[in-house]
Each structure stands twice: as C-alpha cells, then as structure tokens.
Amino acid sequence: MTLRIYVPRDAAAIACGADELAAALKVAAIARKLDIEIIRNGSRGLAWLEPLVELVTDEGRIGYGPAEPEDAESLIAAFVGDGTHKLRVGRPEDLPFLKRQTRLTFARVGIVDPRDLDDYKAHGGLKGLEKAIAAGPSAIVDEVTKSGLRGRGGAGFPTGIKWKTVADTAGPQKYIVCNADEGDSGTFADRMLMEGDPFCLIEGMAIAGVATGATKGYVYIRSEYPHAIAAMNAAIDKARRAKVLGKAILGSAHDFDMEVRVGAGAYVCGEETSLLESLEGKRGTVRAKPPLPAHKGLFGKPTVINNVLSLATVPIIMADGAEHYRDFGMGRSRGTMPIQLAGNLNYGGLFETAFGITLGELVDDIGGGCFTGRPVRAVQVGGPLGAYFPRELFDTPFDYEAFAAKDGLIGHGGIVVFDDSVDMRHQARFAMEFCAIESCGKCTPCRIGAIRGKETIEKIIAGKDVTRNIAVVEDLCQTMKFGSLCALGGFTPYPVLSAIRHFPEDFHGTPHRIAAE
Ligand SMILES: Cc1cc2nc3c(=O)[nH]c(=O)nc-3n(C[C@H](O)[C@H](O)[C@H](O)COP(=O)(O)O)c2cc1C
Numbered sequence: 001m002t003l004r005i006y007v008p009r010d011a012a013a014i015a016c017g018a019d020e021l022a023a024a025l026k027v028a029a030i031a032r033k034l035d036i037e038i039i040r041n042g043s044r045g046l047a048w049l050e051p052l053v054e055l056v057t058d059e060g061r062i063g064y065g066p067a068e069p070e071d072a073e074s075l076i077a078a079f080v081g082d083g084t085h086k087l088r089v090g091r092p093e094d095l096p097f098l099k100r101q102t103r104l105t106f107a108r109v110g111i112v113d114p115r116d117l118d119d120y121k122a123h124g125g126l127k128g129l130e131k132a133i134a135a136g137p138s139a140i141v142d143e144v145t146k147s148g149l150r151g152r153g154g155a156g157f158p159t160g161i162k163w164k165t166v167a168d169t170a171g172p173q174k175y176i177v178c179n180a181d182e183g184d185s186g187t188f189a190d191r192m193l194m195e196g197d198p199f200c201l202i203e204g205m206a207i208a209g210v211a212t213g214a215t216k217g218y219v220y221i222r223s224e225y226p227h228a229i230a231a232m233n234a235a236i237d238k239a240r241r242a243k244v245l246g247k248a249i250l251g252s253a254h255d256f257d258m259e260v261r262v263g264a265g266a267y268v269c270g271e272e273t274s275l276l277e278s279l280e281g282k283r284g285t286v287r288a289k290p291p292l293p294a295h296k297g298l299f300g301k302p303t304v305i306n307n308v309l310s311l312a313t314v315p316i317i318m319a320d321g322a323e324h325y326r327d328f329g330m331g332r333s334r335g336t337m338p339i340q341l342a343g344n345l346n347y348g349g350l351f352e353t354a355f356g357i358t359l360g361e362l363v364d365d366i367g368g369g370c371f372t373g374r375p376v377r378a379v380q381v382g383g384p385l386g387a388y389f390p391r392e393l394f395d396t397p398f399d400y401e402a403f404a405a406k407d408g409l410i411g412h413g414g415i416v417v418f419d420d421s422v423d424m425r426h427q428a429r430f431a432m433e434f435c436a437i438e439s440c441g442k443c444t445p446c447r448i449g450a451i452r453g454k455e456t457i458e459k460i461i462a463g464k465d466v467t468r469n470i471a472v473v474e475d476l477c478q479t480m481k482f483g484s485l486c487a488l489g490g491f492t493p494y495p496v497l498s499a500i501r502h503f504p505e506d507f508h509g510t511p512h513r514i515a516a517e
C-alpha cells in the first residue's frame with residue numbers, strides 16, 4: 001500500500017511548518033514500513049488550515065489541518081486506519097469557504113503538482129495555448145477583448161485593448177513583461193498562483209506572445225518571494241524542455257521564450273514604467289507617459305506589461321471561450337476576481353468569486369469577522385493606496401466602478417480588516433509615511449508632499465490646531481491627487497481622506513479606540 005499525500009509547498013504553508021511536517025510524515029510512514037508518496041502542491045487558499053495535509057482516498061482527497069510535525073505519527077495512524085483524526089476537515093472542496101467560490105484563474109491551484117507538466121496537462125493545461133495557436137493573433141486579441149478581462153494589477157485597464165496596441169505596433173522585437181512585484185499590503189494572489197500553478201502563467205505569457213508577435217518574456221518577481229522564484233524557474237525549465245517555450249512552440253510557427261528577473265525591493269518598481277527601468281538595470285524611477293509601454297516599453301520596444309493574474313486568466317478564456325468568462329460578474333467588471341482576505345479575520349485566504357459580491361459578505365460571512373472577537377471597524381481595500389471603508393459602506397459590491405463611486409478602489413483585490421481598536425489618525429499618518437519612504441522622488445507633490453503630510457498628521461495626533469491642520473492635509477491631498485506623476489503620490493490621498501471622512505471622531509474628538517476601551 002502506498003500512501004499518497006499532498007503537503008503544500010506554498011510559502012504561507014511553509015511558514016506554518018509544512019516542510020517539517022512533510023519530513024515528519026515521511027519518517028512516521030517509514031517507521032511503520034509504509035510506502036509514502038508526498039506531493040508538494042500549492043495552497044488551497046484556506047490560510048487558517050495551513051499546513052493542510054490531504055490524503056488521497058477512494059472518496060477523493062481528505063484534508064487534515066492545521067497539522068504540525070508532532071501530529072505526523074497520529075496522522076499516519078489515521079491514514080492507515082479509518083481516517084478519524086481531530087484535525088480531519090473532510091474534502092476541502094466541500095468546505096463552505098471553497099464551495100462558495102468560482103475558481104477560474106485559480107482552478108488548479110492547490111490541486112496540481114506545480115512541478116509536473118503532465119499533471120498540468122491532465123487538468124486542462126495547454127488547451128488555451130493550443131487553441132490560441134490555431135486561432136491566430138487577431139482572433140486571440142478579439143477573444144481576450146470580448147471576455148471583458150481588465151488588468152488585475154490595479155488600474156483595471158482592458159487587457160484586450162493593451163494587446164491590440166502592441167499587436168498593431170511594428171517593431172523588430174517586442175516583449176511580454178509580467179508584473180509579479182505584488183507590493184500591495186494584504187495581497188498574495190500572484191505569489192500563490194506562481195507557487196501553485198506556474199505553468200498557467202507561462203501559458204498565459206506564451207499566448208500573449210503569439211497574440212502580439214512578442215518572442216521574449218520576463219517575469220519580474222519581488223525578491224521577498226523566493227519560493228515563487230524557484231517555482232517559476234523550475235516550470236520554465238520544464239516548459240522549455242517540452243517545447244512549450246523556445247523555438248516553434250508546440251510545433252507552431254511562433255517562437256517564445258521567457259525568464260525570471262528578481263526585483264530589489266521597492267514598492268514603486270511595481271509601477272509599470274518604473275519596473276521597466278529596473279528591468280533595464282537602472283534605478284526604478286517612473287517614466288512620463290506618453291510614450292506608452294505598448295509603443296515604447298522595455299529597451300524602447302513595444303511591450304505588453306500585465307499583472308500575473310491578468311496573464312494567468314487568459315488560458316481559461318482561450319480554452320473555454322470569452323463568453324464563458326464574460327458571463328460572470330457585473331457591469332463592466334466581467335469574470336472573477338481572486339480576492340485576498342487578510343488582516344484581523346478569522347478566515348483569511350484566497351477567495352475567487354464573480355464580481356458583484358458585497359464587501360460585507362466578504363468580511364462578515366466569508367472572513368468570519370475579526371480574529372480578536374472585537375467588532376470590525378475599518379477595512380482597507382486595494383492595498384496601501386486604497387480607501388478605508390466603514391461598516392456603513394459594506395453594501396458596496398466588489399466592482400471597479402462601484403468602488404470608484406465611493407472614492408475607493410479594488411486595486412489588486414486585497415482586503416485588510418481592522419477591529420475597533422484601530423486609531424484611524426495613525427492609519428492616515430502611515431499612508432503618508434509609506435508614500436514618503438517609497439516615493440521615487442521624480443515629482444514634487446509626492447516627494448515633498450508626503451513628508452509634509454506625515455508631519456501635519458503628527459500635529460493632529462498631538463492635538464495641535466486640529467481643525468486647521470485637517471484643512472491643510474485636505475488641501476495637500478488635492479495637490480497630490482492632481483499634481484503627481486503616478487498613482488503612488490496620486491492615490492495616497494485615498495486612505496488619508498477616507499480616514500478623515502469616514503472616521504471623523506478619531507480626528508476631531510476622543511479617538512474611538514480610547515472611547516471603546
Ligand atoms: C506605485 C504603484 C505600484 C504598483 N504595483 C503593482 C504591482 O505590484 N503589481 C502589478 O501588477 N501592478 C502594479 N501597479 C500597476 C502597474 O503600474 C500596471 O498598471 C500593471 O502592471 C498593468 O498590468 P494589468 O493591466 O494586467 O493590471 C502599480 C502601480 C503603481 C502606481
């Protein structure tokens with residue numbers, strides 16, 4: 001009898017002891033003279049259950065978690081017995097957190113072996129690329145446009161239009177650049193995808209190459225993601241050997257190869273033009289636009305630059321058709337969004353669902369409220385440049401336009417939850433401080449404004465001339481919003497102004513935090 005067991009290799013699971021657990025399970029099996037095969041999958045995205053061990057049985061994969069190395073012996077005993085164990089959670093896909101999801105981009109994450117191209121193919125992998133090659137460049141661009149896919153990196157720009165611009169621009173060399181800098185606080189979907197289903201990103205980039213005539217791709221990954229870097233490098237190597245990458249991919253007339261580049265650790269290097277500077281070996285400062293990267297991007301050549309999730313969603317669009325994808329969602333936000341639930345929550349993790357779900361459902365029903373047991377008070381959506389939403393706005397549907405109408409943004413889909421001990425003056429100060437630290441320094445409203453903003457909020461916190469200083473901060477925010485060259489300076493006002501607007505009691509009177517205690 002061979003025990004087939006899945007133990008995630010995902011960085012979050014490893015941080016919770018997955019490597020030690022895998023080793024302990026092996027030792028425990030050998031002690032019982034059992035054959036054991038341990039497959040290192042990606043995470044299913046149920047963070048509170050990590051490390052989630054799964055045993056392959058006739059009833060499907062049965063999960064046990066969160067498991068620690070000390071549980072290894074009792075788990076092996078359960079696996080060879082009737083399966084009963086205190087950590088048994090049943091089939092992961094039957095858990096409400098997974099059952100309520102619509103997994104399109106993340107369909108294979110947590111299920112397949114990320115190092116095994118055959119497993120990828122057995123789960124529908126490469127169908128999109130095969131169809132894309134058969135359809136040809138303009139049909140691919142049409143399909144992606146029809147799907148309604150918008151950039152998942154933050155700006156929500158239609159992916160099909162971006163690809164068409166590059167396809168229509170002549171150039172001896174074009175590039176596909178994948179933005180895997182994932183700097184937003186509370187976000188981890190890019191990492192999970194690269195660690196759990198790296199071939200999907202490779203397939204998406206190859207499709208982008210065929211669509212636009214680009215023959216070379218780069219994945220720019222932040223240095224803090226060593227496991228994603230390793231997963232991508234291993235997958236690229238395998239894809240190259242299987243002729244999914246290289247000359248005449250899948251036996252077609254198209255060449256496409258790619259490589260990983262590692263960032264040096266600056267939030268602004270996630271901004272697309274800054275990223276291109278960094279890729280070229282220069283300091284990561286923002287370029288003025290025009291020219292657009294689609295016309296003059298990497299090394300001055302036409303370049304598609306897309307987020308990991310945008311590119312990794314293309315294979316399923318090509319495989320199942322634009323209509324299938326477009327039928328999910330609401331308004332102009334089509335398809336699904338891999339939402340990342342983080343911060344003070346009972347059930348954090350990756351929740352992919354069609355656009356339209358409300359913020360309240362995400363935080364209260366799915367996230368299960370605060371881990372501390374205190375009431376949820378504020379939720380920051382869309383990373384460090386996103387607005388803070390109070391409970392009164394929890395009926396806002398997850399949709400680009402609906403969030404914009406409330407002076408917020410969904411960005412890369414990160415949600416960070418705070419309980420009623422949060423002091424929103426400090427969150428506002430932090431937003432300005434973050435901008436001051438991460439500013440590339442190219443334009444004055446951001447470089448100088450963020451420092452003055454932080455100083456002025458510190459005066460408010462100290463109770464100095466509060467009303468006047470709030471007016472100064474509000475005025476400064478207008479200057480940053482309309483005078484900054486990029487969204488780092490331009491969007492920092494969102495968290496600051498939303499804190500002042502939605503939580504005035506923290507700024508004008510007794511801070512709520514103190515009142516609550
Ligand atoms: C300061 C700043 C940081 C950004 N960081 C990221 C990032 O980490 N990842 C990302 O995909 N996009 C990031 N963006 C957005 C990119 O500039 C760009 O819009 C995106 O890579 C385009 O891909 P998409 O159309 O697929 O979203 C950032 C933008 C700004 C202004």
Ligand code: SF4
Pocket residue numbers: 268286438439440441442443444446447484485486487488489490
């Ligand atoms: S807004 Fe800030 S990060 Fe953006 S270009 Fe200006 S100084 Fe650089």
